[in-house]
Amino acid sequence: MLVIKAQAVGIESVLSKIISLVEQAQTQKAPIQKLVDQVSAIFVPAVILIAVCTGLANWFYLDSASIAILRAVSVLVIACPCALGLATPAAIMAGTGVAARFGILIKDAQVLELAHRLKIVAFDKTGTLTIGKPRLLHFAPLNFVQYDANQILATAAGLQLGSEHPLAKALLETAHQQSIAPIAVANSRALPGIGIEGVPSNGSFAGKTIRLESLASLKGSLHHQAISDLSKEYFDQGLTVSVLTMDSEAPQNLVVPLAIFAFGDELKPNAKEAISSLHQMGIRTVMISGDNLAAAKRVGAAIGMDEVFAQVMPGDKSEIIRTLQQPNVATKEYVAMVGDGINDAPALAMADVGMAMSTGTDVAMQAAGITLMRGDPTLVADAI
Template sequence: MTPKEPTDSEFFILDIGGMTCASCVSRVEKALDKIPGVEAAMVNLATEQARIRVKRGTSTLADIIALVQKTGYEASESSPRGHLNQKTSKSFWANDGLARVLLGFALATPLVLPMLLMPLGIHWSLSGWWQLVLATPIQLILGWRFYKAGYKSLMAGAGNMDLLVAIGTSAAYGLSLYLLLTSGHAHELYFEGSAIIICMVLLGKWLEARAKQQTSEAIRALQKLWPEYAKVLNVEVQLAGSFTPDQYRDLPLDQVLPGDCILVLPGERIPVDGKIIVGNGHVDESLLTGESEPVKKMPQSKVIGGSLNGEGALVVRAEAVGVESVLSKIILLVEEAQTQKASIQKLVDQVSAIFVPTVILIAVITAIANWLYIDSTSIAILRAVSVLVIACPCALGLATPAAIMAGTGVAARFGILIKDPQVLELAHKLDIVAFDKTGTLTIGKPRLLTLLPFNQVSIQTNEILATAAGLQLGSEHPLAKALLDAAKDQQIAAITTVNSKALPGIGIEAIPTAGPFAGHTLRLQSVVSLEGNPNLPLVLEKAQACFDQGQTVSVLMNLGNELDSLNTPIAIIAFGDELKANAKSAVDALHDLGIRTVMLSGDNLSAAQRVSKSIGIDEVFAQIMPGNKAEIIQTLQSGFGSQKHYVAMVGDGVNDAPALAMADVGMAMSTGTDVAMQAAGITLMRGDPTLVADAIDISKKTWSKIRQNLFWAFAFNTIGIPMAALGYLSPMLAGSAMALSSFCVLSNALLLKRWHPKQS
């Protein structure tokens, strides 16, 4: 979970240009950490972004940008809606452009051709001077970027991939030039080695750029959902049935304000979050929620900005625009997840901090050892060059962020927002999933099923309903809405109350201003909160039939008035809530993953067991107070003896927030409260419990890709450096292998894009 920004801090996001490997990331982070007032700084190679939190009044954005530029990298403030699209529009002749790669290979082909013809028995080669003519533009023009970036890193007291390439290719080019000037023999020259290294590195960087764009596809797809303009209706025609172009204005989206009425024609995207006031039809919300079927919308239905209007013109009153919209928040959550670091990345950062100096030292030792053992300066230099080239830590730096970007991106496409990379590291360990019942496994819209008075002969049932409904006026609790809906359906006016007071974990208390209980303090509370009350046996006996049917039972109590202190029950009020149609399949999917399921409920044990048995829940905790949910999660985690269990909590209400935060992995339904979503590491964009197993599945697969990438990145250098030092890899092969390693890591991460939910 990303904490809210403290009020005494400022938060900046920068686009960083020129980073090539994990060492660059480490160097930028170290530079940012030294800035006065910086509280936290995080740099991501795959997104090429830095996120910085600064104590207000210390360092400005201009100061931060200037320091990053002084370190040797480009820096600019990130545009929230333009960053990724700008990256896809690089010049054809840019540093990582395809044209530079093609030009380099065109110049290098005649240099490499003699090596390719030799196995065919054709012995031909260019003269040494022609080799110099072809190799020099590659070395000094196409390869100038390596000299420039390498020099800046050297001046900053650190090394990076560019420095390794610059030193390695310069050694091969310089040795060839020396031999040409002293001996003039073409067969002793190594211009093709330096040229092909530069070409392969440029090809690798171009492939990396292409692959990075694909890992960011999820955010770009979301960004494209924003229309540029909105049709804002004139005030006097807002409720008309049809509209002409002179009755609305096309305004840029950033000029639309809450309260504006927007006309959305068939086939157009809805530009704002709001409520339909005229029209009806089906709206496609698939890219936002993962819901494959269009959703029927009527007047007063809420719509999400970015969703697609199917048929029929709609008039939508704007409620949330810009950064307050659901779409904007989704993009922010996905971006935050993609730029945060998993804790395993700390190991990579520690290695990369000493990697380049270590490689240079190994290359020097290789050169000296080979020169002493073989007594050949040229072979010693070439083997040192191979070490420098193959050891570039690009793959190491991309291994984790590329997998996180691809995994969180594809998850977001199917309505699963993974906000915290820590989730990815814990998901594969999960062995218990705990569900809150109401709103998670059930629809969350209970209905009033039973009202049983306690011997109130002179008081009619409709008067009790009017009184109970009056206590709930203004409440957003599902049971409160059920009472108010029941009164409305029976055309019973709720009696107003005074001194209304919510009692967390108990119920609500107020004094009716009219009716048979006027002036009395009444309390509508759960049965479990009656513990210790002498009327509890009577209440339990009266409510037993409701319990047996799995209903949720409340009791309306009369606490008396200023003259008489009473504590007597007025009526049993029981509610029923339907299970979601896919609740059982959600539990079955978790069982298929070998995960034990638990249900937490405030209902009595028999009612809770009835629900759990129908969908196959393994264990039930019933009659629990909301505040006890976090304690139960902690108990589940401790397990039996010394065995620790990893627990996920799935909920949607305010009272679930402590349990969501306590769990190893918290999953909140977006149909619930904002508090629950802020406390959870995963948000499920539609109230579908089958997404729980899907979220665990994509988290496991993403974590698996991270481990695979890191293994191959470490293994590549562990095997490649000794092979290069011993002469088994020529500089040309080393350059090809280095470029291929980065491409393989990114390609492996991109395999996650093929993931689909099993339950869809």
Template sequence: MSAKDTTNSEFFTLDIGGMTCASCVSRVEKALGKIPGVEAASVNLATEQAKIRIKTGSISLSDIIGLVQKTGYEAQESTARGNQNQNISKSFWADDGLGRVILSFLLSAPLFLPMFLMPFGMQWSLSGWWQLALATPVQFVLGWRFYVAGYKSVRAGAGNMDLLVALGTSAAYGLSLYLLLIPTHVHAQVHELYFEGSAVIICMVLLGKWLEARAKQHTGEAIRALQKLWPEHAKVLNIGLELQDNAGVSAGQYRDLPLDQVLPGDRVLVLPGERIPVDGVIIFGASHVDESLLTGESEPVKKGIDSSVIGGALNGEGVLVIRAHAVGIESVLSQIISLVEDAQTQKAPIQKLVDQVSAIFVPTVIVLALMAGIGNWLYFDSSSIAILRAVSVLVIACPCALGLATPAAIMAGTGVAARFGILIKDPQVLELAHKLDIVAFDKTGTLTLGKPRMLALMPFSSPFDASSIEVNQILATAAGLQLGSEHPLAKALLDAAKENNLSPVATSASKALPGIGIEGIPSAGPFAGLTLRLQSVASLKGEAEYDTILQQAQAYFDQGQTVSVLINTGSSDKGTLRPIAVIAFGDELKANAQAAINALHELHIRTVMLSGDNEAAATRVGKTIGIDEVFAQILPGNKAEIIQKLQSVAKGKKHYVAMVGDGVNDAPALAMADVGMAMSTGTDVAMQAAGITLMRGEPTLVADAIDVSKKTWNKIRQNLFWAFAFNTIGIPMAALGYLSPMLAGSAMALSSFCVLSNALLLKRWRPSLR
């Protein structure tokens, strides 16, 4: 998969096959880094992918793939839908397949079962030649992959897990064969043969690799679940077909086209129970749409004409016709998959430490094994003991768990977060989220709905006993003045009329008054034939009626609302203005804004709100939902400066700040913050600047995002602890003879399995405010 940007660079994703441990990752990265034209490369063991940035035109992708293959690994360009299904489709007899595991255990069972019978007084074992016959196919047929991969790593000037396994098992097998061929050992010393050790090591490593492959499938479930949302075909209506209410669409009136042939502007038919194939707007029909896998919204959402829909969502009970706006890689679903894949293939900064350790790990282990062998040989004067203990060191030290510790946790954490509408794009935030002690919110569109609504309409005559009919007549008339206007307050009036089932009164001689408002003559109702004007209160300064109007509007101003006044401009012979009603507009708080702030307080995080509103309005909102500190009358360009001040060291402690916003003017602050969170309901610029995107635009997701980030970070630390602990404890024990080669192989496989299983526990995470 490739992409271009405006900086004269190209980005590619390669699927890498044959990697087995952290040392493999380090070697592939080094090989990529030495290629002329490659600007950056990052390889991930858990996803088996490499992200590469090259200078445009410097080298072809086929040349890069060839150079990677020379290092001993398979490589191919990733498809548009990634490589997440590859593990599922692997053959039963593949290198990591279950068939090889079962066969290896069947052949090895007669070799190691006598060990378990000895405590019960049953002294039985196969002859040395039978042991040789059973161990040889395990060593050189089922275990041949380790020789091939080990040889390739040596040829590339490095080492990996396969080399350790090949060296260790060959030493045990070779020692046993040597003892068997000495005549005095053929019958009397069968118990000194170690064929079972080499065979069982290969069995356990194969079992570990199979368990790893299965665990990797589970960590990639989030991607696969999203990929399955893509329908294969779309029903595109024929050009010129007229849509009529209560009239069905017959089979001959649409074409069933492959999804890649659907173009923006096409009209797509979606039947009940089908997945919506494209992003677009409903132009016919109504239904409930399940968007849970895309946004994390648990309940189906009611959709009607002019409602936007997302490709991949599940249609409910109604027939819909959708005008396609975005298809393929331009769709929201494709972008979500791309974001999650990027997050899962990127590395957290702590992984750099692991990579540095892994680069020298295998050579160090080989040296330690040689030292253990020589030391034991000198101390015990026994070549068999020396070889067995050196073999144990080689086997226990396989760095599989070390290589999987971080990427497995990142895959599981970002995957489960995506299921609930939290897209973690930058793994670095996982290392910072647990340190957060301040969360700063933009107000408009983040804590509020982001668009004005009519909150009150107060007539001047009989303000306290005005009947609903009078109010409705005024609202219908005011809405009629705004017909055709795109101003946000005009839309708020029209929405209010629609909510009250009112039809706006038709108006003639309408004209916009720049900086003032709008004027027109209603054609019906109590104000028919009068010249009415809807304007701001501030524009009336200097008029005789200004003080009266201001007195009526002051209560709304005190609440931080925007106030307009409806005026009869020709109500008397003197031409004086007669106010009819004041209309207050405001941006309502989101229903769960207070719950979001309470959740952050429970996490002992201080909350801050940044607003361009006046002091009174901003303070009122802050007090309503429990914000700790409010910054009012903030210019858009100053938000980043405030974030920087909040981060400053106080009392010897640096504060870690998250910024939550949705607008273009929030982008600098989102980038400045330690963790940026953007609402998907906002602008693309904001989402690009943020490390986390909240798909539902609900402020409660902020606490959930911090919580899942903390838990993922904890899993990374736990995994690294166990990975280092296994090696730190296991290597000395193996060198001192407390771990036989067979137990060392079991412990090595167990370490990888424990790390992956621990990471998979993240799949049980659920949002606290769902």
């Protein structure tokens, strides 16, 4: 039996959304069109008045109605005041229509005017330059803790239940492949820029606060140096490292590391080509990532990125965009942001031109003026 599940129907379908976005863009006014409307309000009546005066003067002096009409119409045709009001809307309709055929949906007509001024394009890494489906490549329980490896993995998987983060999906997939059931976790909450924490309901860590967090947040914890040494190999490979920790009962309120998880993601096949195309247009490229510096720099070097910002907290991406836009008081740079996640939305809104991957979240697409339908980074240069 064949079972077909409709993810969306009617106006919620992808096709309906594409049609709606194109129609919305075609009915919007670009800033230049508002200026044209102001000029037309004066120019059109003035041309009509001149044409009427020309016709009356010729009729009066030459006493010929046909010549008077001919010359009055000539003034209207040569001045062509209607072109002012028609050219810009026609260009917007043609531009958005052609872009849609190439998989570029333009929601905000203003970006058509701003795109050619862009000097910098900033990229999110995960899901934008990489495939966005990382895998758990290394799981290493630490030898100075005496806990069962399966219990550790089950607890880490329990923390990630319900999470949409790519690393969470990778960890849950590994647990599923090894037939390890996630342990139920209570009071689970996300720690922005750090990780996630909760209290397991059963198992070896029942009643204790467990965290899956970045290595950068562990400075000052027990065995921090030992973990750093163990993680160096993973960092050198450009992997993303997370550490499972447990609150210590020591009076110093330190945490006890339990295991290291190293995740890897593949670059999109055309990521390097996309960056090269932007360089040929004279545009500087920047990558913004929450990963450790070594991993981020490795990815940036592989695709020819001009500058890399690493270990960036989710709320700080928009501040980086603001800094790129105004490096000093006297300078204004036009900056585009390309992203796909919820935490990219503020940066997409802050940028002069925001571009969201259709493979990402709805929040990102709502914040961006352009949606790239194929999740293909080479479409960025095409859009510009």
